[in-house]
Amino acid sequence: MSRWLAYAHRLSGIALAVFLPVHFWVLSRALELDAFLAWTEQPAVKLAEWGLVTLLALHLAGGLRVLALEFLPWRNWAKGLAAGAAAFALAAGLAFALAL
Amino acid sequence: MSARSETLLWVAQRASAGLLALCVTVHLATILYAVQGGLTGAEILGRTRGNPAWAAFYTMFVLAAAVHAPIGLRTVLAEWFGWRGRARDFALIAFAVVLAGLGLRAVSTVFA
Amino acid sequence: MSATLRVKVWRGGADGAFQEFEVPRRESQTVLDVVTHIQRALDPTLAYRYACRVGMCGSCAMTVNGAARWTCRTHVDKVANKGELTIAPLRNLPVIRDLVTDMREFFDKWARAAGQFRGARTRADDFARVSPQSAERVQADAAIECIGCAVCYASCDVLARLPEYLGPAALNRAWTLVNDVRDAAQAERLRAVAGDAGSLSCHTHMSCTERCPKNISPTAGIAGLKRAVARAALAGEL
Numbered sequence: 001m002s003r004w005l006a007y008a009h010r011l012s013g014i015a016l017a018v019f020l021p022v023h024f025w026v027l028s029r030a031l032e033l034d035a036f037l038a039w040t041e042q043p044a045v046k047l048a049e050w051g052l053v054t055l056l057a058l059h060l061a062g063g064l065r066v067l068a069l070e071f072l073p074w075r076n077w078a079k080g081l082a083a084g085a086a087a088f089a090l091a092a093g094l095a096f097a098l099a100l
Numbered sequence: 101m102s103a104r105s106e107t108l109l110w111v112a113q114r115a116s117a118g119l120l121a122l123c124v125t126v127h128l129a130t131i132l133y134a135v136q137g138g139l140t141g142a143e144i145l146g147r148t149r150g151n152p153a154w155a156a157f158y159t160m161f162v163l164a165a166a167v168h169a170p171i172g173l174r175t176v177l178a179e180w181f182g183w184r185g186r187a188r189d190f191a192l193i194a195f196a197v198v199l200a201g202l203g204l205r206a207v208s209t210v211f212a
Numbered sequence: 213m214s215a216t217l218r219v220k221v222w223r224g225g226a227d228g229a230f231q232e233f234e235v236p237r238r239e240s241q242t243v244l245d246v247v248t249h250i251q252r253a254l255d256p257t258l259a260y261r262y263a264c265r266v267g268m269c270g271s272c273a274m275t276v277n278g279a280a281r282w283t284c285r286t287h288v289d290k291v292a293n294k295g296e297l298t299i300a301p302l303r304n305l306p307v308i309r310d311l312v313t314d315m316r317e318f319f320d321k322w323a324r325a326a327g328q329f330r331g332a333r334t335r336a337d338d339f340a341r342v343s344p345q346s347a348e349r350v351q352a353d354a355a356i357e358c359i360g361c362a363v364c365y366a367s368c369d370v371l372a373r374l375p376e377y378l379g380p381a382a383l384n385r386a387w388t389l390v391n392d393v394r395d396a397a398q399a400e401r402l403r404a405v406a407g408d409a410g411s412l413s414c415h416t417h418m419s420c421t422e423r424c425p426k427n428i429s430p431t432a433g434i435a436g437l438k439r440a441v442a443r444a445a446l447a448g449e450l
Contacts, residue, residue, distance in 0.1 A: 066416055
């Protein structure tokens with residue numbers, strides 16, 4: 001489980017690193033925000049948004065797991081952190097989907 | 101790169117990670133709240149323009165991300181693409197500058 | 213329970229292939245029993261290692277159905293999917309022949325990680341007094357039972373991408389010595405485990421911890437090394 005979460009953590013990190021400059025660039029054009037927001041109503045865009053939020057939650061959860069393993073004293077529940085992280089990411093994705 | 105420099109990069113990565121964990125949590129919660137009941141451009145900008153607290157928060161967020169993302173990519177480039185050495189590091193510094201630049205410009209647009 | 217097992221065994225060197233054998237199935241049979249039967253009754257040219265056959269020496273470690281295990285402690289019932297077994301040599305190590313790997317690099321890395329004790333006292337000095345309950349000793353004790361079987365090393369994903377990585381066993385050993393208050397080579401040891409090939413390259417996949425037959429957690433020890441190395445770097449001591 002830990003190994004798959006680690007790969008998901010890495011892939012989501014790459015995706016976010018690619019997305020972030022685009023996100024910043026779009027925000028800089030806030031003057032045309034209404035036109036842009038209209039465009040984001042499309043279902044494909046909503047799906048992409050959901051994907052990004054889930055990737056962000058996944059990367060956050062995976063990252064917290066790394067910080068816990070590297071800085072907190074070792075306990076047996078450390079082995080369950082990967083499953084916990086995946087569950088958190090799924091929950092966040094679900095929350096976003098429901099809020100849409 | 102020396103062991104000492106590698107270690108300091110590792111420390112910077114973990115430090116920025118801790119900061120980002122806080123920023124991302126706040127950001128995710130804020131977005132989830134904002135998305136309820138739709139948003140218009142005016143609505144968003146109405147809340148953010150001229151707000152120094154949020155401006156400071158997002159400035160910190162941008163700078164932490166500009167440190168964290170390149171260091172993360174550095175490992176990926178080495179392990180999955182076999183790219184190591186000076187050229188890679190310069191490319192990543194450039195990426196960090198671009199990220200910080202775009203990010204701070206976005207912050208000033210949305211919060212100034 | 214079927215009467216026979218279909219067993220695929222790796223033959224040859226790195227560019228070898230799997231050979232199939234049919235082995236009679238018995239009660240309480242271990243994977244080592246299966247390999248031994250093949251070599252004694254079916255094909256005497258099969259090369260493999262074992263010694264104690266009771267789970268104490270770690271010599272019989274091999275890849276069984278994709279996972280590194282001690283074959284003498286692996287019951288066939290536990291791993292045989294539908295009466296089939298695939299047995300290969302340990303990963304991340306050069307293959308000498310069939311199921312035998314070259315362990316030299318594995319042990320060389322112990323040395324490169326400063327995995328030897330270096331004392332400062334002489335016979336003229338008094339005994340060192342180390343309380344077993346002290347924080348450092350508890351940490352060291354949790355990791356010293358390693359017998360160098362290389363199951364963790366064979367399970368490590370980082371090694372597949374970074375062959376010079378010191379690996380979980382060597383770093384675990386270094387960790388036990390970092391926690392040995394009698395050791396005089398701490399500065400040198402931290403330098404040895406810092407950098408590209410050292411503890412910082414561990415990505416906490418935890419395959420080592422998952423597979424260690426002695427229930428040691430190299431991940432925990434490596435995390436400790438990361439912290440120790442970071443402290444030294446920040447204090448300008450690295």
